[in-house]
Amino acid sequence: MATILEYRNLKKHFTVGYRDLRRRRPITVKAVDGVSFHIQEGETVGLVGESGSGKSTVAYTTVGMYAPTAGRIEYRGESIYRNGRRPAHLKKEIQIVFQDPGSSLNPRHTVKQILELPLRIHRPEVGNRLEETARLLEMVELPLEYLYKYPRALSGGERQIVAVARALAAEPSVILLDEPTSALDVSVQGKVIHLLLRLQRELHLSYLFITHDLSLMRNVADRVAIMYLGKICEIAPTQEFFQAPQHPYTQMLLSAIPVISEEEERLKPEKIVPTGEIPSPVNVPPGCSFHLRCPYRMEICAQVDPEMIQLTPGHFVRCHLYPDGPPTLESANGDRHGTDQGHVPEPRGHRGL
């Protein structure tokens, strides 16, 4: 399978203010700070993280809502940004579905108008737009009379389905799904997910599925990546990701998920009790950004940011516990107890405002 979308060391920094107005020393938030991964044709990659981890910024940078600070995004080997602008044919190929369909659909437009806009822009060759919008509705299994309804007359699930239809109108090959079911009840979530999976099969779409729900990713994604403070800590094929999570943060996330059966309880890694909160991205801790919350913290973690290494084919992890390849649990434990307990170095570079 060919790679369709590739992120190479993508960075997106925001200037949120100045420390010293005279010398203009900026305060930057490193929302995305060196993210590299790829999506293959027909694949679903799950991008999981807590709020503030930068997962949505990755998507927004891909669709051009922000220009990247550094790094490249390539669509089939072609850079998305040329002199800071995106060619129109790439806009057509990469579409997005937002989290809250209540605010991403224009309340003053009917469904027909909503679906026509991408047709006018990206597919001017379509002669009979009414017919095409009707076909789109059929594809997402909504009744035809919905063409003349306004978003407010639809339920949350139906609105999200209209948002999916709008993304499909451009005939894209990649769709970025930014928490598409987080605002929906579970009974509706199933319907939307089923639709997305069917469309993927029929139209050979590639998905970047952004979510905070790991249980959902277990059932939907081909590969899963975990983000923490603008960086990916672990990325692996789904099966392996859930059977043998390696990064302490992944283990912490997995053990915090509330589950509903004994069978699932057994699949969770041994309880790592979550402690602390995600630090402010203005003030990222030095070294490994997770070290303040990490139960296996070593001295090196506060000083050196670990490199991404490959443990098994396709399974990458960014953690000092794995300096050279896959360790056994015992050898890792040996290192873990060498930490001088309780001593947490102060984050450097903090000056306050």
Next chain:
Amino acid sequence: MDRPTPLLQIHDLRLQYRVYGGALQVLDGVHLHVHVGEKVGLVGETGCGKTSTMKAVLRVLPMPPAQITGGSIRFKGQEILAMDPRTLQQVRGRGISMIFQDPTAALNPVFTVGQQLEAVLRSHWGRRADRGEIRAAALAALEEVALADPDRLLDAYPVQLSGGMRQRICIAMALATKPELLIADEPGTALDVTIQDQVLRLLHNLVEERNTSVILISHSLGIVRQLTDRVYVMYAGTMVESAPTRKLFTHPGHPYTQQLMEVVPRLSGGGIAPGIPGRIPDYLDPPTGCRFHPRCPHAMEICRREKPPAFSLDQDHQVACFLYDPAQGSPAP
């Protein structure tokens, strides 16, 4: 049952909201009881009436448009619906307190944490306490919810704190008056999963220590399974099932509960169920008979005509579904 009178007993509660063009029949005969020291879960999807039920208990519903058209709510044997404002004020706080879903909305942005926490304590203690004592009690309350540096926090405004810290403060405020019953309305939903886990564990430890009774409202079956002894399942303003937590998760009885369990994505994989067909009914004109019958795969003739009473599967497992009616004679699914 020969158990003592429940701490809270809701019997056949009916609630409607008067709106233009009619009345929304929001609660249609809700039953619920909580014993001393018991942790009860209340599960259901958005708009099924979970929060409305609990707001009715505290009588904080806006009336009008809300209107209680029947039923009773008894707290320690006293009828809440008939209480005068003074007695009611005694029950709120000392008897029952509530933690709301969104801690940002529950805290007043223009007062410091200390001012808000001390106001709660002052109303609880009356004029007896002096400033120093109240300050000390506020500090102690913050320490209990495992917040570091409580001295500084008392002078902080809610915007200066993270979501997890705000929720801890709301927990501290709710427990500061040492209530007998705590109503926690989706206490972790607005938080990230690792923060949610910490907050819920804290809440669990605090109520265990004090033997506080709890009603935990949640749309997440997983959270309810972790924290409660007994669960009620609501659908469209009706109570469809109640059972001890373990039993509910191993042997769900009501077709709605069964479908709900199927659509939750599992960590063990196995794909995603296609969801429950149909949608939540219109409260202006709810379905006759069982409110779930238009979406139910087992719907029978009688379901369209009559509202199912609660049938007992065994002593502590009730299901409001005609499939369990001995008179129908059909085998249960």
